[in-house]
Amino acid sequence: MYNAHYHRFTIFLTACTFLLIVAGALVTSNDAGLAVPDWPTSFGNWVKIPPMVGGVKYEHGHRMVAQFVGFLTIVLAVWTQRAETRAWMRKLAWAMLGLVMVQGVLGGLTVLMLLPWWVSTLHAMAAQTFFSLTMLMAVFASRRWLDAEPSPVEDGGSVSLRVLSMAGIAVVYVQLFLGAGFRHQGMHFLPHVIGAVAATGLLIRLSVRALSGFGTIRPIKAAASSILGLLFLQILLGFGAYLTRVEWGRDAVQPQLSMVLTTVGHVAVGALLLAHCFLLAVQAYRHTLPARGDSVRAEKAAAA
Numbered sequence: 001m002y003n004a005h006y007h008r009f010t011i012f013l014t015a016c017t018f019l020l021i022v023a024g025a026l027v028t029s030n031d032a033g034l035a036v037p038d039w040p041t042s043f044g045n046w047v048k049i050p051p052m053v054g055g056v057k058y059e060h061g062h063r064m065v066a067q068f069v070g071f072l073t074i075v076l077a078v079w080t081q082r083a084e085t086r087a088w089m090r091k092l093a094w095a096m097l098g099l100v101m102v103q104g105v106l107g108g109l110t111v112l113m114l115l116p117w118w119v120s121t122l123h124a125m126a127a128q129t130f131f132s133l134t135m136l137m138a139v140f141a142s143r144r145w146l147d148a149e150p151s152p153v154e155d156g157g158s159v160s161l162r163v164l165s166m167a168g169i170a171v172v173y174v175q176l177f178l179g180a181g182f183r184h185q186g187m188h189f190l191p192h193v194i195g196a197v198a199a200t201g202l203l204i205r206l207s208v209r210a211l212s213g214f215g216t217i218r219p220i221k222a223a224a225s226s227i228l229g230l231l232f233l234q235i236l237l238g239f240g241a242y243l244t245r246v247e248w249g250r251d252a253v254q255p256q257l258s259m260v261l262t263t264v265g266h267v268a269v270g271a272l273l274l275a276h277c278f279l280l281a282v283q284a285y286r287h288t289l290p291a292r293g294d295s296v297r298a299e300k301a302a303a304a
C-alpha cells in the first residue's frame with residue numbers, strides 16, 4: 001500500500017546520496033583524499049569538526065555527508081522492515097545498509113592505504129551502485145508503481161528489450177570502471193575512450209529500441225529519453241574533462257576550477273546515467289515479455 005511519508009523519505013535519501021556523490025567527486029578532483037590523514041577518527045577526534053580549511057573542507061565535509069546518509073540508511077532499513085509488506089523490499093533495504101557500511105570501510109581503507117587506485121575505484125563503483133538502489137527504492141515506493149496493474153506486452157525484436165537493458169547496465173559499469181581507473185591513475189585513458197564508443201552505440205540502440213517499440217508505455221519512454229539526454233550531456237562533459245584535466249591541466253600546480261567543474265559533472269551525470277539504465281531495465285522486466293529470440297538463444301546455449 002502507498003505510504004506518502006515513506007515515499008518522500010526515499011526521495012530525500014536519493015537526493016542526499018546524489019549530493020554525497022558530488023561531495024565525494026569534489027574530494028578526488030581537488031586532490032584532497034589525504035587532507036585528513038586518519039580514519040575512522042578525523043585528526044584523532046571522533047566528533048569534533050576540524051577547521052574546515054583547504055582540502056579538509058572537502059574530505060571532512062564528504063565524511064559528514066556520508067555519515068548522514070549512513071544514518072538515513074539505518075532509518076530506511078528499520079522503517080522498511082516495519083512498514084513494508086513486500087519481503088524483497090525489506091531484503092533490499094537491509095542489503096543497502098550492508099552496502100553503505102562496506103562503502104564507508106572502503107572510504108576509510110583508501111585513506112589508510114594512501115589512495116591505491118583500485119580501492120578508490122571500488123569506492124567510486126560502490127557509490128554509484130548505492131545511488132542507483134536509492135533511486136530504485138523511490139520508484140518501488142511510488143504510487144504509480146504500486147497502483148499500476150502492468151499487463152506486459154510481447155517483444156517482437158530479435159534481442160529483447162530486457163536483454164538490451166541488462167547489456168546497457170553492464171556497458172555503463174565497464175565504462176565506470178575504466179573511467180575511475182583512469183581518474184585514480186591506475187589505467188590509461190584509451191580503454192575509456194574505446195569504452196565510450198561502445199557505450200554510446202549500445203545505449204543509443206537500447207533507447208531507440210525502447211522508444212520505437214514501447215514508446216506508449218510511459219515509464220519506459222521516460223527512462224529511455226532520459227538515457228539519451230544524459231548520454232549526450234555525459235559525452236560533452238567527457239570532452240570537457242579531457243580538455244581541462246589532460247590537455248590544459250598538464251602543468252597546473254593547483255586543481256583548476258574548470259577541471260573541477262567538468263570532472264565532478266562527469267562523475268555526477270555518470271551516476272545518473274547508471275541509475276536510469278537500472279530504471280529502464282526494471283521497467284522492461286515489468287512491462288515487456290522476453291522475445292522469442294531470447295529462448296532460442298538460451299536453448300542453443302544449453303545445447304552447446
Ligand code: HEM
Pocket residue numbers: 020021022023024025026027028029031032033034039059062063066067069070100103104105106107108110111115120123124126127128130180183184267
Ligand atoms: C558512505 C557512503 C559514501 C559514499 C556514497 C561515497 C562516495 C564517494 C564518491 C562518489 C567519491 C568520488 C569518487 C571519484 O571521484 O572517483 C568518493 C571519494 C572519496 N571518499 Fe567517499 N563515499 C562514502 C563514504 C566515505 C567515507 C566514510 C570515507 C572516509 C574516509 C570516504 C573517503 C573518500 C575519499 C578519501 C575519497 C577520495 C578518493 C581519491 O581521491 O582517491 N568516503 N566517495
Ligand code: HEM
Pocket residue numbers: 029124125172175176179180181182183192193195196197199200234235237238239241242245263266267270271273
Ligand atoms: C559514453 C559514456 C561515458 C560514460 C558513462 C563515462 C563515465 C565516466 C565516469 C563514471 C568517470 C569517473 C569515474 C569515477 O571516478 O567515479 C569517467 C571519467 C572520465 N571520463 Fe568518461 N564517460 C563517458 C564518456 C567519456 C568521453 C566521450 C570522454 C572524453 C572524450 C570521457 C572522458 C573522461 C575523463 C577525462 C575522465 C577522468 C576525469 C578525471 O580525471 O577526473 N568520458 N567517465
